[in-house]
Each structure stands twice: as structure tokens, then as C-alpha cells.
Amino acid sequence: MFSISSIVLPRWCTTSSCRHIVRMAAAHTTIAGLSFEAVAIKPPSHPTYDLEGIIKLALAEDAGGRGDVTSMATIPFDMEVEAHFLAKEDGIIAGIVLAEMVFQEVDPSLKVKWSRKDGDYVQKGLQFGKVYGRAHSIVVAERIALNFMQRMSGIATLTKAMADAAHPAYILETRKTAPGLRLVDKWAVLIGGGRNHRLGLFDMVLIKDNHISIAGGISNALRSVDRYLEQENLQMEVEVETRTHEEVKEVLQYASQTKTSLTRIMLDNMVVPLPNGDVDVSMLKEAVELINGKFETEASGNVTFETVHKIGQTGVTYISSGALTHSVKALDISLKIDTELALEVGRRTKRA
Numbered sequence: 001m002f003s004i005s006s007i008v009l010p011r012w013c014t015t016s017s018c019r020h021i022v023r024m025a026a027a028h029t030t031i032a033g034l035s036f037e038a039v040a041i042k043p044p045s046h047p048t049y050d051l052e053g054i055i056k057l058a059l060a061e062d063a064g065g066r067g068d069v070t071s072m073a074t075i076p077f078d079m080e081v082e083a084h085f086l087a088k089e090d091g092i093i094a095g096i097v098l099a100e101m102v103f104q105e106v107d108p109s110l111k112v113k114w115s116r117k118d119g120d121y122v123q124k125g126l127q128f129g130k131v132y133g134r135a136h137s138i139v140v141a142e143r144i145a146l147n148f149m150q151r152m153s154g155i156a157t158l159t160k161a162m163a164d165a166a167h168p169a170y171i172l173e174t175r176k177t178a179p180g181l182r183l184v185d186k187w188a189v190l191i192g193g194g195r196n197h198r199l200g201l202f203d204m205v206l207i208k209d210n211h212i213s214i215a216g217g218i219s220n221a222l223r224s225v226d227r228y229l230e231q232e233n234l235q236m237e238v239e240v241e242t243r244t245h246e247e248v249k250e251v252l253q254y255a256s257q258t259k260t261s262l263t264r265i266m267l268d269n270m271v272v273p274l275p276n277g278d279v280d281v282s283m284l285k286e287a288v289e290l291i292n293g294k295f296e297t298e299a300s301g302n303v304t305f306e307t308v309h310k311i312g313q314t315g316v317t318y319i320s321s322g323a324l325t326h327s328v329k330a331l332d333i334s335l336k337i338d339t340e341l342a343l344e345v346g347r348r349t350k351r352a
Contacts, residue, residue: 058144059140088334095184113130160192217250222238239264285314
């Protein structure tokens with residue numbers, strides 16, 4: 001059994017004395033004394049993201065300042081039970097570490113054990129973990145823990161399928177994440193076997209079409225970026241979006257004549273949908289051949305599970321897909337105290 005019971009967070013409450021701020025520091029990520037170096041698939045590093053604060057916010061909006069009136073009315077305060085995590089469909093499990101953080105935030109005395117870890121495949125009907133302790137605490141934490149796990153597992157499941165199909169290209173997500181859940185969504189992508197694009201506006205220069213229009217062209221935009229990075233003494237990746245072969249050639253010409261920080265060229269909407277549902281990737285392939293390994297390449301636009309394999313065969317380095325996070329289908333997971341009855345109902349409804 002896998003256990004992360006060493007993660008100890010303060011009991012969830014509303015007083016300022018227990019509102020500890022935990023920051024995702026780029027150099028060293030910790031949660032209440034636990035280093036994420038101990039976690040198999042660590043969250044992306046972020047200089048300001050408050051993961052514990054996100055958990056507190058989710059619990060607070062559920063409690064509404066009053067608490068769980070149903071549990072207070074029906075569950076004896078000191079009653080202890082054991083509840084089991086049940087997969088109700090096949091997929092990649094993700095959010096186990098985060099779920100345990102939720103339980104520990106609500107009640108540090110709860111004991112959580114897992115037979116699977118983040119990134120493992122689970123089948124419908126599998127009991128893959130359990131939590132033991134005060135029934136009231138388990139029920140209070142249940143929905144928040146499951147909300148995180150179901151969303152993250154849905155992202156990880158789709159990412160795994162897309163990453164396998166995209167090979168030898170790498171699959172990336174985008175900034176099209178749920179507001180406030182940027183790090184959580186991108187963590188799920190890593191668990192599913194994908195790679196992270198930029199975390200935000202601060203860690204990579206990405207010159208998009210609007211920047212190019214305002215700057216008066218691709219060369220002007222690149223020149224301005226190179227000048228800015230030099231003036232500010234900054235070193236970071238630089239990517240520029242291109243939409244035509246002419247724009248690709250202009251980027252290559254600029255790079256051949258000027259010392260530049262450019263590292264990657266985005267090839268946007270060069271995958272052309274066909275009436276029969278297939279896609280024409282010839283424009284994309286020709287652009288990759290024009291670049292000829294001088295820079296990393298990234299394909300974007302018209303990326304689906306059905307098209308990603310064909311795109312991956314063109315020679316692009318990366319394929320980015322906003323759908324990994326903005327159109328996620330949650331993986332069906334439940335937490336049940338009476339598991340026999342839950343399985344019986346699941347079989348009746350074909351969900352277990």
C-alpha cells in the first residue's frame with residue numbers, strides 16, 4: 001500500500017491563526033514542511049501559487065461559514081468509519097497527493113492509504129484507496145477531495161491518450177485552464193505523461209498574433225523582445241507564432257542576420273481540416289522542413305485525439321492542445337462507506 005500520511009497540514013478552520021501561506025517557490029516546493037521531492041510526479045514550480053490556499057478556499061465555499069449542517073444533524077461527532085475510493089470508469093488516476101492534503105487540512109488525525117499512485121491506470125470497479133477516522137471529517141472533506149481527483153484524473157486520462165498518439169512529438173497543454181486551478185491542471189498533465197507549456201505570462205516570451213500586429217510585424221516584434229531581454233538582463237525561452245510559410249521565412253531571415261533569443265517557432269493552424277473528417281498536414285510538414293532543426297517547433301490548431309498521431313509524424317517537436325484542460329471530462333470516482341451497496345448500485349446502473 002502507498003501512503004502519504006507524513007503530509008501534515010493544520011486543521012481546517014476560519015481563524016487567522018491557522019491560515020498558513022504556502023508558496024510554490026521555483027527553487028524548492030514545500031507543503032507544511034514536506035518537500036515535493038518525495039512525490040513521484042511533482043507539481044510544476046510556480047513563484048506565487050498558493051496550493052494550500054486553493055484547498056482552504058474550496059473548503060470555505062462549501063462550509064459557507066456555518067459548516068456541514070447535514071453531518072452535524074445525522075453523524076455522532078466521535079463516530080469513526082472507513083471509506084473506500086472506488087473507480088467507476090477506466091482511466092489514469094491523478095490527484096491522490098492533493099486529495100490527501102484535503103483530508104489532512106480538514107482533520108490531521110485521518111489515516112489515508114492507497115493501493116495506487118498518481119499516474120497509475122485504474123479499472124472500473126477497483127477500490128484503490130481508503131480513509132479511516134472521524135466520519136464527520138471524512139464526509140466534510142469528501143466532495144472537495146473528489147472534485148480535485150475527478151478533474152485531475154480526467155485531464156491525466158486524456159493527456160495519456162494524446163501523448164501516446166502524438167509520439168515522437170511531445171504533447172503540451174496551454175494557459176486555457178480553469179481560473180485559480182492553473183497549477184492543479186498543469187500538474188495533472190504531467191501525471192498523464194504530457195509536458196507543460198509556460199505556466200503564465202512571466203516565465204516565457206510568447207509572441208502571438210496580437211503582439212505582432214501591434215509591433216508592426218514579426219521582425220519588429222522579435223527585435224523588441226531581444227532588446228528588452230538584453231536591457232533587463234533576462235534569460236528565458238522565446239517563442240513566436242507564425243501562420244504562413246512567408247512568416248516562417250521572415251523569422252528565419254531575421255534569425256540569420258541577428259543574434260536572437262528565439263528558441264521555438266509556433267506553426268499555428270497549418271493543419272487543414274478536410275471534408276471527409278481527415279486533416280491535411282502538408283503545410284505543417286513543409287514548415288518543419290523549412291526550419292530544418294534550427295529551432296524547436298510547435299504545432300497548434302485543429303489538434304484532436306483523431307488528428308494528433310498524423311500531426312506527430314510531421315517532425316514537429318511539440319503539439320499543444322487547449323482541450324486537455326478547457327474541455328476536460330471528469331473521471332467518475334466515488335468515496336463510499338458501504339462499499340457492497342455502492343457496488344450493487346453501480347452494477348445496476350452499469351457504473352461499476
